[in-house]
Amino acid sequence: MPADPQLLQRLRSRIAAIERGGSGTPHGDDCLPLGVSEIDEHLPWGGLAAGAVHEILDGDGPTSNSTTKIGGALNGAVTAFAAALAGKAQRARARPIVWIAPRTGPRESLYAPGLAGFGLDPTDLIAVRIPTSPQGGGDFAATALWAMEEALRAPTVGLVCAEIEDMSLTASRRLQLAAETGGGLGLLLRRDTGNASGAALPPTASISRWRIAALPGGPPEYANLPGATRWQAELLRARGGRPRSWQLEWSDDGQDKSQTTGGFALVSPLRNRSLPADSQGPTETATPVPGQRRIA
C-alpha cells in the first residue's frame, strides 16, 4: 500500500511538535521549503522548520580566514546560501529579514547588490551590527545573542540570520526557546572551527546543522567562465532526521533582472562537466524544470 505523502508529512510534523515539548501547536506546518523536493522530503519538517534555529557551518576549512573569535569573516558560499534561504523566507512569509553581524568597520561587509542576486531584497532587510571591541571579548557574544533572541521573539520578522562564532549549549538553548515562543526562524552562521583540532564542533541545541562548501561551478556557456553557483550542502544533524549530503546549485533563469526568480536545484550528475559535452542533450538533462520547482 503506497503511503500518502501528505499523511506522512502531517505525522512527521506532529511528532516534531511533540518533540518540541508537546506544546500542541504544530509549528511543523509552518516551514520554509528549499524548493528542492528531494531535500524537503528528506527533512522531517518538509523544509526548514520555523520556530527553530538552524545552524549553517562554513565548510571552507579553518585556515580560510583570520582567527578572530568574533566571526563575521565568512565565506562567500555560506553568505550566498543564507541569502538565498532568507530571500525565500522573505517572499514566503512576506516579512522583513534581520541580519545580525559584527560591526567590523565603517562599511558593511554585507553587499546589497550581491544579496539581491540570490533573491534577497535588500530594501526589506534590517542589518543589525554588533559593536566589537578590538580584543573581541565576551561582551560581543552576549550582545549578539541578546539581539538574536529579541529578533526571534518578534512576530513580524521573517527570518533571523546571525553570525555568531561563540555558542555554548546554554546560549543555543535560549535561542531555540526564543524561536519556539516567537515562531521565528533563525539561522546561525558559523565557521567550522572544529576541523582544526580534529574534533567536531561542540553540539548546540539547534534543530539542524548544515555544512556548506563551495563547489566548482556549473557548466559555463563558454569555456573557462564561471558557471552557476554550486554548493556542497551537508546535513550533518537534524532532529528526527538522518544526515545526508547534496550538491546544489543556484539556477537563475530570470532574464528579467528587475525581479529575481532564481531557486535551488539539485546538481544532476549528468550535468557534470567531466562528461563529454555532446553525449547529453542539454534540454533533457537540465535539472531546473520551471513547472516542478517550488518557489517559496
Add this chain to the structure above:
Amino acid sequence: MAMPEGGAIRLSAVTLAAQKAGLSPGQTLADARALTPDVAVHDADPSGDATTLERIAGWCGRYTPWTAPSGLETGGAAGLWLDVSGCAHLFGGEAPMLDDMTTRLAAIGYTARAGLADTAGAAWAAARFGKPGRARCVIFAPGEHAARLAPFPNEALRLSADILDGLERLGLRNVGDLAALPRAGLARRFGELPSRRLDQALGRVDEPISPRAPAPVWRLRTAFAEALGREEHIAAAARNLLEALCNRLARAERGVRRLELCLYRVGGRVDTMMAGTSRASHDPDHLMRLLAEQLERLPEPPTSAPDPLSAAAEAMVETLTLAAVVTEPLRAVQTRLTGGHDDDPAALERLVDRLAGRLGSDNVMRFRARDTHLPERVQEGAPALAGSAATSTWQPPQPRPPRLLARPEPVEAIAPVPDDPPVLFRWRGRTHRIARAEGPERIEPEWWRQPETGNNTTALDADTRDYYRVEDEDGRRFWLYREGLYDRHSADTPPRWFLHGLFG
C-alpha cells in the same frame, strides 16, 4: 587655590577661614605666605571647576529645566543661572525654594548663596552683595530691584577691574551714584559697558542667556517625601510620570521621538537616561520598555565602599524628571513594511527601537541604493524605519558578490598576460589557483568627485579598475581587480591587484 597669572603665582580663590585671616583672591602667593605662613595652597583646576559647575547645573534641573553655568572666566565669581519663572509655587514659594536649594547643596558639600530678582543682573548682584538673612539667600520682590540695587557697590554690575578703578577715582561709590549720572558722559569715558550693565540690571534692556540645554516643552517632575532606593519603586514612579506625559501628548496628538529621564540622587548625582523611538509614539508600554532596559543597566551602588550603608543612602532617588525632548505630530497612517500581511506593524518598530536603544541607532539600519557605479559607494545605510525605499533597484548588469570587504585588500597575484586575469593569487596566507575567470569589467573613477586621498592627479590616474570574477580550483569565487590601466605600468612598477569581494 593658586595659579600662575601675569608672571607671579596668585591666589585664585580662598576659603572663608582664609578670608578672615586677611587673604583675598588676586594676592600673590608670596604675600599670602607672609601673612599666614601655615596657609594650605592647592593648584587651581579651572577645567575641574567647570566640570563641577556643570554638574551642579545638572543637579539644579530638579528646580527648573532652564539652567546655565556662568562667569567661569572670573574665577571665584562663578555661579549658576536658573530661570525659575513659574517654578517657585511647586516648592511653596520663592523663599522656601531658595532655602531648599541652599540646604540641599550644603548637604552635598557646597556652600551656596542665592539671589532672586526680576532681572538676571539684579539676581547676580543680590547673590553676591546682598546682606543674606538666615537662609543665605536674598530675594528682591518684584519691582523693587532698582531701589535695592542702589546701595550696592559698583562691582555688583559685573564690570572689569579697570572700569571699577576709574569709577572709584571719580568718587562713584555705588550703583545709585552711577544710575544718577547722565549716560552720554559715562559712555564717553568708560565705553558702553557700564550703562548696558546698568540697564540690564534694572530691566531696561533684555539680557539673553543661553541655557545649558534647551528647556523641553513636555516635561514632568515628581519629588518624593521619602527617597526611593528600590529599583522597582523607581520604575513604578517613572511609569506614573510616563502615563501622565503620554496622556498629555495624546491630547495634543503628538508622539515622543526622544525621551529623557533624570534621576536625582540624594548624594547629588544625576543619572540621565535617553530613549529614542524610530517613530513618534505615545504608548506608555512601549516607552516604558525602552526606559526599563536603561534602568536595568544603571550601575549598582558600590557595595565595597568603606561605608556601604551611607553609599546606598546617597544613591537613593529623591526627584524624577521626565521630558519629551523631541516630539512630533502623530501620523495616523503607519507605513507598512511589506505588503499584504496582518501583523501588528508596531511590533517591528518595537523590535527596532529596542535594538537601537542598546546598540545605537546607526547600528540598526537598512540598505539604500545610490546612483553610482563605484561598487563601494552603491549602498549606504539608512535608518531602519525611515520609510520604504522600494523604488531603488539593486540588480546590476554584472554579477556582484554578496560580501564586500570593508576596504579592498592587496593580494599577490601572478598575471603573465596583460589584460588577462591572474593564474594564481595569495590572500590571507592561502594560495588560490584560478580555474575559471570572467572579465574584465572596467570601472572608471568618478572624476567629478574629489578623491579621498586629496592628491588629485595621481589618484585619478590610478583609480581605473579592471574587475575579474574568478573561481579557484575548489570552487571558491572572488572578485579581484587590477588597479590602473595596464599600459601605464612599466616593468619596474608591476600592476597592483586587490581582492574586493567574495562571491557565492
